[in-house]
Amino acid sequence: MARMSWQEACHLDESLASLDAFFTLPPAYAQTLTGGLTNRCWKIVLSDQQAYVWRPSTLITQAFSISRVQEYQILKAIEQTQLGPKPIYLNSAGLLVEWIEGKxxxxxxxxxxxxxxxxxxxxxxxxxxxxxxxxxxxxxxxxxxxxxxxxxxxxxxxxxxxxxxxxxxxxxxxxxxxxxxxxxxxxxxxxxxxxxxxxxxxxxxxxxxxxxxxxxxxxxxxxxxxxxxxxxxxxxxxxxxxxxxxxxxxxxxxxxxxxxxxxxxxxxxxxxxxxxxxxxxxxx
Missing domain, CATH: 3.90.1200.10 (Aminoglycoside phosphotransferase (APH), C-terminal lobe)
Incomplete structure (x- = not known):
């Protein structure tokens, strides 16, 4: 995972800038996440170490018929089970979910x-x-x-x-x-x-x-x-x-x-x- 400043991350992925309205203060840093084939996602960490995952909507997700709206709706529906990550914020650029700490x-x-x-x-x-x-x-x-x-x-x-x-x-x-x-x-x-x-x-x-x-x-x-x-x-x-x-x-x-x-x-x-x-x- 490549770690970089929030400003640098926003320069690389313009969708991240859509989160400025959600965060009171700019995040401390962001990291690219490896492992996903379809999703080119980011780990976002705040100054208090609270972490999220940003799952952008892109031409790639469209090509594979992936809907961040549907993903949000499903995660919201099963939120009480704690099977998946808690959905935090949805906009036209993507979906923000909680970072699940573990192995x-x-x-x-x-x-x-x-x-x-x-x-x-x-x-x-x-x-x-x-x-x-x-x-x-x-x-x-x-x-x-x-x-x-x-x-x-x-x-x-x-x-x-x-x-x-x-x-x-x-x-x-x-x-x-x-x-x-x-x-x-x-x-x-x-x-x-x-x-x-x-x-x-x-x-x-x-x-x-x-x-x-x-x-x-x-x-x-x-x-x-x-x-x-x-x-x-x-x-x-x-x-x-x-x-x-x-x-x-x-x-x-x-x-x-x-x-x-x-x-x-x-x-x-x-x-x-x-x-x-x-x-x-x-x-x-």
Missing amino acids: ALTHDLGFDSLLKSLVKVHLCSVERMPTAPFNYTARVDHYWMSLESHYKVEPYLSIYQRWRSQPNLTHVGIALCHFDLAGYNMIDTELGHRIIDWEYAGIADPRLDLALCIDICQEKPLEAVFRYCQLRNIVEVDDWVDGVQAWLPRVTMMALLWYLLAHQLWGDEQYLTQAQQLVESFDE
């Missing part, structure tokens, strides 16, 4: 602990959450349409066309979903494990979120689903197994398009390499 669980989180946190997310009430349900087909179509023509070739085209439709599944209800839950987005704190980076979160089939976790962590699907259902006291396990298995190739395709779009936006070859590895997984 990042990038390499120290067992999958069972991850599932327990996932269950907590899925059990949050969505009745009064003012967000539209997640539309899988609309999201992958947005990614595809945002790609330049030289990406819209084989084998990407066939994979996209085959898996762009939402699966026809037995309904198990909808839930709050994080859509990027892994150790790199979890912090070990005095209050237990807390979750950060809710920018992709939405209301959807929880089996989609579970499939994403299984895919990210490279876990065995059947074992993961059975353990998840055990944690939630779910008896109709077959509906969850069928659902996760139906979602798995779709979340892989969605990730494939994400990496292609990331390569288009940033030009980093690692994203194209990741996309190619996902293509090969369809041949296994």
